[in-house]
Amino acid sequence: MAHVLVVGGGIAGDTLALLLERDGWTVTVAEIAPALRTGGQTVDLRGDSREVLESAGLLRQALACLVPQRGAAWIDAQGRHLAEMPVEAFGGRGYVSREELLRTDLARVIHEAAGPGVTHRFGETVDALEDTGTGVLARFRSGTEETYDLVVGADGAHSRVRALRFGPEEDYRKPLGLAHAWFTLTEQPGTPPLDGWFLIHNAPGRRGVEARPGHPGEQEIGLTFAADGLPPRHDREARFALLERTFAGVGWRTAEFLAAARQADDFALDTYDQVHMPRWHTGRTVLLGDSAWCASPLSGLGTALALRGAAELAAALRAAGAPGDTAGVPAALTAFERTMRPRTASAQQLPPGRVVSMAPKSALGIRVNALAMRALQSKAARPLVNRALAASEHGRTPAPAAASQTGAGV
Ligand SMILES: Cc1cc2nc3c(=O)[nH]c(=O)nc-3n(C[C@H](O)[C@H](O)[C@H](O)COP(=O)(O)OP(=O)(O)OC[C@H]3O[C@@H](n4cnc5c(N)ncnc54)[C@H](O)[C@@H]3O)c2cc1C
Known part of the structure; x- marks a missing residue:
């Protein structure tokens, strides 16, 4: 055999x-x-x-595990929605889909x-x-x-x-210049609910904080940042310390997430690379x-x-x-x-601006990103985006990549 x-x-x-x-x-x-x-x-x-x-x-079996989601929302430091992209956007080909599972x-x-x-x-x-x-x-x-x-x-x-x-x-390995930490947060009494939204908060200095729906009673957290000076993989303490320095004072629920990272048994951190x-x-x-x-x-x-x-x-x-x-x-x-x-x-071949849009450098870049996200879904832009999606080989992945082309580099 x-x-x-x-x-x-x-x-x-x-x-x-x-x-x-x-x-x-x-x-x-x-x-x-x-x-x-x-x-x-x-x-x-x-x-x-x-x-x-x-x-x-x-x-x-896979469909039986779907995580109910309403869409993605880009939020400010107080948690207010600056832009939203519901799962219905672009005929279901938007940033977040109805059909996602962990x-x-x-x-x-x-x-x-x-x-x-x-x-x-x-x-x-x-x-x-x-x-x-x-x-x-x-x-x-x-x-x-x-x-x-x-x-x-x-x-x-x-x-x-x-x-x-x-x-x-x-x-x-082709490094893309960003690193990403991810882990599961177990909701406690008083944990703000996500109500089905995948929430994204960007802060100047190439810092992104995300919370998205997971299993009932859990939220999936992501922290994106510039990959400079990462401590070695085995040095967990140095990695937590780096996250705490990098995300100090970022606002929204970031302090809560930094504390939860240390408690999570599935905490992971890696660079965004291609091979x-x-x-x-x-x-x-x-x-x-x-x-x-x-x-x-x-x-x-x-x-x-x-x-x-x-x-x-x-x-x-x-x-x-x-x-x-x-x-x-x-x-x-x-x-x-x-x-x-x-x-x-x-x-x-990532669309231009894809990497930058994950973690814009400046407050201006963050604002432009949110504006672009709304503009993309406007009545005037929708047919264009739909045509581009239909023509693209994978038929999806529009925003924030496409949206952020205008915000690239800021
Ligand atoms: C725990 C985990 C979480 C992930 N989370 C995300 C996510 O949230 N978003 C996302 O886009 N992608 C995520 N990925 C990556 C994603 O799974 C892959 O990009 C994609 O599914 C391709 O799958 P793969 O099987 O090639 O690699 P992987 O899914 O990474 O699987 C590789 C497997 O090989 C095992 N392995 C590694 N080294 C060795 C070794 N020396 N000997 C034997 N086994 C080894 C690993 O433990 C793992 O089980 C994650 C991967 C893992 C392992």
Whole structure:
């Protein structure tokens, strides 16, 4: 029986595991976390995500987890709405959609669909990968080793498989200049409700504070800021201290969020980066998802690309006759790469102003952003925006990217 090793049991890895198992592969997933990784904010089900989940028979389960939302609102330091974009904007193709669920729930739906042919090895990773010509020998951190017909690196933007087989992260990482911290806040008596709004408060100096609806009784918090001088990943205390310095005096509920960050068990902080690679496969090792093409959360397409990539990789392997005949695996990896390249290249082209609009530099930039957000939805601008959306490959992601083009740099 053909045996595939998938390193990383996130959205891309677990989706591929599920699809390959259905095709008859024996699948091992090595996931470094001790259990299924939870955490993350809402991801949306438009476009590729919906299509792939539907064809995998998982759409109903995903739709059962939707987070009710009214839209996005840009607010001032007192919490007053400066601009709103309801979920109905642009025929449902606006900044926030009706069909969003927490990444945690999507990961769980996919994970739970795996059959008995998928073995998850939690708390595990690879220390070495060696091409044998007809397979890949994997040495695991736990000390065991095994040869596989195919190894897939679905281990995220900081991929270890990429480092082992393609070289150091710095060779492929394109930093976008911003960092983002995110975590879940548990509502207490007196916590201001969000009433379904995804609230965004920007302060001068490239600082953004967000709160969006999560599970009942929870709010998903995000803090965006300039990525200069980030302490190392293991130094949590230094990272909290940096957040507290950066967001001191920002207003709205920021002080409450800074205190909650320290209590949250899903607190995470990372830079907004892209990954650009000239090639995603070598021999019988291939990268999938953020490890290969991270477009950054600013693209809004990370999950959609992960799901689509898993479906395309499974289809290419099937077309090459695998798992019955694994001789065609290298050719299948080439075919997979040819199919996915145009999609990922397009997703990585962030609209001008997208990065700046997440965290404008000045009070003027913040005002222009809010004004642009309202102007975009005016009767006069709507047909133009709708035409642009219809013409764009992904059919969404208008604001604040498009809106903020006028505010870029201020
Ligand atoms: C906990 C979490 C929260 C996230 N929250 C958001 C969010 O709010 N918004 C957003 O846009 N994107 C978020 N992302 C990223 C988003 O999931 C991805 O952009 C997208 O789904 C692509 O999926 P992926 O499977 O390629 O990567 P990921 O979803 O990042 O999955 C990678 C998996 O590989 C595992 N892994 C990492 N290193 C190793 C290793 N050395 N060995 C074995 N396993 C390893 C990770 O633990 C993870 O389970 C989050 C990712 C994670 C892991």
